[in-house]
Amino acid sequence: MVKLKAPGFSKSMLLLGMLFLYLPMVVLIVYSFNSSRLVSVWAGFSTKWYGALFANEQILSAVWMSLRIAFYSASMAVCLGTLCAFVITRFKKMRGRTLLSSMITAPLVMPEVITGLSLLLLFVQMAQLIGWPVDRGMATIWIAHTTFCSAYVAVVVSARLREVDLSIEEAAMDLGCTPLKTFFVITLPVIAPALVSGWLLAFTLSLDDLVIASFVSGPGATTLPMVVFSSVRMGVSPEINALATLIIAAVSVIAFMAWFWMRRAEKRRLRPR
Amino acid sequence: MTKKLLATPFAERVRAVVFHRRVVFGVPFAWLLLFFLLPFALVLKISLTSAVMAIPPYEPVFRWVENTLSVVVNFGNYLFLASDSLYIAAYWGSVKTAFLATLFCLLIGYPMAYAMARAPKHWQLVFLLMVMLPSWTSFLIRVYAWMGILGNQGLLNTFLMWLGLIDAPLKMLNTNFAVILGIVYAYLPFMILPIYTNLVKLDVRLLEAASDLGCRSLTTFWAITLPLSKAGILAGSMLVFIPAVGEFVIPELLGGPDTLMIGKVLWEEFFNNRDWPVASSLAIVMLALLLIPIVLFHRFQAREMEKNG
Numbered sequence: 001m002v003k004l005k006a007p008g009f010s011k012s013m014l015l016l017g018m019l020f021l022y023l024p025m026v027v028l029i030v031y032s033f034n035s036s037r038l039v040s041v042w043a044g045f046s047t048k049w050y051g052a053l054f055a056n057e058q059i060l061s062a063v064w065m066s067l068r069i070a071f072y073s074a075s076m077a078v079c080l081g082t083l084c085a086f087v088i089t090r091f092k093k094m095r096g097r098t099l100l101s102s103m104i105t106a107p108l109v110m111p112e113v114i115t116g117l118s119l120l121l122l123f124v125q126m127a128q129l130i131g132w133p134v135d136r137g138m139a140t141i142w143i144a145h146t147t148f149c150s151a152y153v154a155v156v157v158s159a160r161l162r163e164v165d166l167s168i169e170e171a172a173m174d175l176g177c178t179p180l181k182t183f184f185v186i187t188l189p190v191i192a193p194a195l196v197s198g199w200l201l202a203f204t205l206s207l208d209d210l211v212i213a214s215f216v217s218g219p220g221a222t223t224l225p226m227v228v229f230s231s232v233r234m235g236v237s238p239e240i241n242a243l244a245t246l247i248i249a250a251v252s253v254i255a256f257m258a259w260f261w262m263r264r265a266e267k268r269r270l271r272p273r
Numbered sequence: 274m275t276k277k278l279l280a281t282p283f284a285e286r287v288r289a290v291v292f293h294r295r296v297v298f299g300v301p302f303a304w305l306l307l308f309f310l311l312p313f314a315l316v317l318k319i320s321l322t323s324a325v326m327a328i329p330p331y332e333p334v335f336r337w338v339e340n341t342l343s344v345v346v347n348f349g350n351y352l353f354l355a356s357d358s359l360y361i362a363a364y365w366g367s368v369k370t371a372f373l374a375t376l377f378c379l380l381i382g383y384p385m386a387y388a389m390a391r392a393p394k395h396w397q398l399v400f401l402l403m404v405m406l407p408s409w410t411s412f413l414i415r416v417y418a419w420m421g422i423l424g425n426q427g428l429l430n431t432f433l434m435w436l437g438l439i440d441a442p443l444k445m446l447n448t449n450f451a452v453i454l455g456i457v458y459a460y461l462p463f464m465i466l467p468i469y470t471n472l473v474k475l476d477v478r479l480l481e482a483a484s485d486l487g488c489r490s491l492t493t494f495w496a497i498t499l500p501l502s503k504a505g506i507l508a509g510s511m512l513v514f515i516p517a518v519g520e521f522v523i524p525e526l527l528g529g530p531d532t533l534m535i536g537k538v539l540w541e542e543f544f545n546n547r548d549w550p551v552a553s554s555l556a557i558v559m560l561a562l563l564l565i566p567i568v569l570f571h572r573f574q575a576r577e578m579e580k581n582g
Contacts, residue, residue, distance in 0.1 A: 010391075014400070020381070021407050021461065025420035027328035027428060031421065039421045083301045094298060099281040105574050109511065109567050111519020113536045114556045117543065118312030121319055121553070124329045147308045150301070155574075179293045191358055204409050211521055215543075225413050232417045232526065236424070244414040251409045259402050263395070 032241035039236055056239065059227055066207055066224040069138060073145035074202035078195055080146065081153025081202075088154065088252055089161045107151040116215030119144045123216060136218035138198040144216045145209060149202035156201060160194035200254075285312040285417035320553035323347045331549050350570070359533070360555070364562065366533040368417075370449065370524075371517035374456035375464075378513045381457065382464035386505075390472035401469070408462045416455050416526050423451050423527070447529030455523040460516070471505025473496070498532065504573060511570035515563055535559055 033037060034047030053059060084104045091097055107115060123133055123140050133140055164187065172182045188195075210225035217223070231237050322331040322345070336343045363517055389400045407415060422428045423446040430442040457503045475498065483493040521536035528534070535555065545553040560567075 010384040010388040013381065014388035017381055017385040017461070017465075018403060020458070021404070024415065024422060024458070025407065025410070027311065027422060028414070028418045038426060039424065039431075080301045080304055083297050087298050087301070091298065092293060094294070096298070096302060100298070100302050100305065101575065102303070102571065103309050105571060106309065106567070108574070109515045109563075109570050111516055111536060113416065113519050113521055113539050114316070114560060115540070115557050117552060118316045119308065121315040121549070122308070122312040125315055126536070128329070143308060147305070150304075179290055208412050210413055211540075221464050225411070228411070228413050228417075229522070232413070232420065236417075236421045240414070241421075244411070244418070247414065250408050251406060255406045255409070259398065262398060266395075266398075 025244075028241050028244045029248065032238065032245040034238065037238055038119075049238040053239045053242045053246075058222075059239070059243065060260075062222050062224045062227040065138070065221060069141050069145060069213075069223065070203045070206040071220075072142050073109050073149055073206040074199045076142070076146040077149035077153050077202040077206075078199045081150040082157050082191075082195065083200060084150065084154040085158035085161050104151050104154045107148040108155070110209035112209070113215075115148060116144070116212040119147070119212070120215045135220055136216055137221035138153070140216045140218070141213050141221060141223065144212050145202075145206040148209075148212065149205050152200035152201050152205060156198040157191060157194045160191050164190050204251075277503060316553045316556050320557050321346045321348065322550050323349060324548045329549065330547055333549050338450070347550075350550050351558070353551065354554060354558060360535075360538065363533040363535045363538045363557070367518045367520075368562070369533040370452055370456070370534060371514050373455050373521075374460070374517050375510050375514045377453065377457045378461055378464040379510060382419055382461055382509065383468055386465045386468035386472055389469050390475070397473070401466075404462050404465050404469075412459060413522060415459060416523055418476055419448060419451065419455055419458065419527060423454075446527065447532075449528065449532055451527040452524050452532055452534070455527045456513075456517050456520060459523065460513040463512040467508040467512065468505040471502045471508075475501055508570065508573050511566050511573070515566055515570065518563060519559060 032049055033045050033047065034042055035048060036043035081104075083102060087094065087097055088101050088104075119140075120136075123136055127133055140165060169182050169186050172186050173179070177185065208225065209223075210229055213223050214229075217226070228240055230245070232240055304388055318334055319331055322334055324330055325332055332345065332347075336345065364465060385404075389404075392400060420427075422432070425442040425444065425446070427446065428447065433439045434442065463557075470548060479501075480493055483497055484490070488496070519536040519539075520534065521540050524532045524534040524537045525540075528537070539552050539555045539559070542548050542555060
């Protein structure tokens with residue numbers, strides 16, 4: 001086979017594109033250590049903004065709130081998304097399957113303002129009719145995030161489900177396994193990597209959402225993106241630079257671990273037996 | 274084993290399978306019906322009411338007074354949107370901005386995806402992670418990063434003045450240029466990934482055959498690679514264009530007073546003016562506007578999901 005190489009133009013575009021993606025983040029990281037408030041002035045190395053960040057009660061409680069919501073939303077989204085993925089890939093002749101698959105993929109391309117507005121109107125109407133939710137807050141954000149995160153989970157899991165060899169499941173069923181037991185003993189371990197990556201994706205999406213949460217939240221629940229948004233609206237803030245650096249560091253560590261793990265799995269697969 | 278098989282009669286097994294299938298289908302279906310489809314019906318309903326000073330701030334559509342059901346449908350909001358040039362300008366501004374941003378994403382993203390797909394296997398994984406990593410960090414913070422770079426006292430202006438290229442700071446932040454730049458920056462990974470997945474599956478033998486038959490590399494690209502990657506280009510463009518039309522955060526942080534985008538107008542209508550009916554009708558018109566791209570993308574997605582199925 002002839003090895004096809006990328007032409008020079010596309011290679012240099014890749015380099016420039018990566019610079020474009022990463023330079024702004026490098027700028028944030030560098031300026032989080034700047035002791036001056038201004039971006040244009042470098043007044044020496046300092047970690048005082050990190051101290052200020054950890055003394056900021058409002059940011060800390062918002063972080064805790066966001067992490068809890070993201071955890072619950074991601075867990076529920078994995079359950080719902082996996083069920084949807086099952087229906088899409090396995091129940092080819094079921095009535096209502098097309099409607100379900102349309103409803104599950106629609107949030108992928110729905111503008112956030114519309115999703116947020118529509119869910120808020122639903123919660124207001126529900127409060128009028130059945131008296132719940134009395135106060136919008138964590139529970140309503142959880143429902144909203146679960147709904148849009150399920151879509152992403154369904155895409156990830158259904159891609160994996162399609163590669164699963166059905167004969168093993170059929171063998172288990174033939175040998176007297178109930179469908180439920182077959183799922184837990186055979187299917188679940190096979191699709192586990194997809195569930196993990198779906199969960200992580202849902203977790204980051206929920207953690208990151210500002211628009212939908214702003215619509216469906218009440219006075220009691222302030223998530224991290226809301227706090228960040230209200231402070232950056234006023235302009236550049238060094239504490240937010242410090243927060244950004246911590247987020248980028250955490251994500252980089254996780255990405256590096258994922259890369260290491262995937263490379264090891266690949267090597268093990270290629271190793272001659 | 275045989276004992277267990279005999280203990281569960283066939284009919285009972287079939288019933289168990291049918292029951293499980295119903296649960297697997299019913300739970301997500303009910304959830305999505307309640308939390309996805311019903312809310313849209315409500316947006317449509319409330320777009321047909323008029324605003325009042327009350328909680329919730331709109332008139333009911335159906336009213337039951339003295340044994341009479343009266344249905345009040347108000348098309349005033351839509352007429353209002355059509356008559357006020359602000360809203361038309363906002364829709365046009367959104368579509369124009371989103372189109373330009375999608376075009377730039379494609380021009381930058383396609384060559385990047387091409388180089389990634391042609392890179393050695395172990396490098397592909399690294400590049401893939403590098404493209405995806407920014408989208409795992411906070412969207413808000415990545416947009417915010419540009420505020421520090423583009424501002425009058427920002428990094429770029431300071432740098433250009435230091436070079437002596439300009440004497441006074443260029444106004445870059447709070448312009449439409451900044452909005453397009455922000456959208457390109459934030460959504461570039463969504464353009465690269467579908468094109469990359471498409472290009473990496475491309476049958477290399479086709480390109481070899483073309484070069485064996487004396488095709489020049491640029492001709493091969495136009496005649497073979499580009500048409501075959503059409504699906505990826507389409508998917509990437511939809512993934513950038515649709516959310517960009519409704520974008521709120523980027524025009525709010527990077528745009529100026531003359532940046533008119535519909536996501537921002539809807540937000541202000543809802544949160545600042547508390548006019549829920551007008552906000553709802555803005556959402557309905559936006560959906561109608563996006564219907565064609567959404568259906569296009571949805572058909573693409575369905576085809577992808579059906580493949581190898």
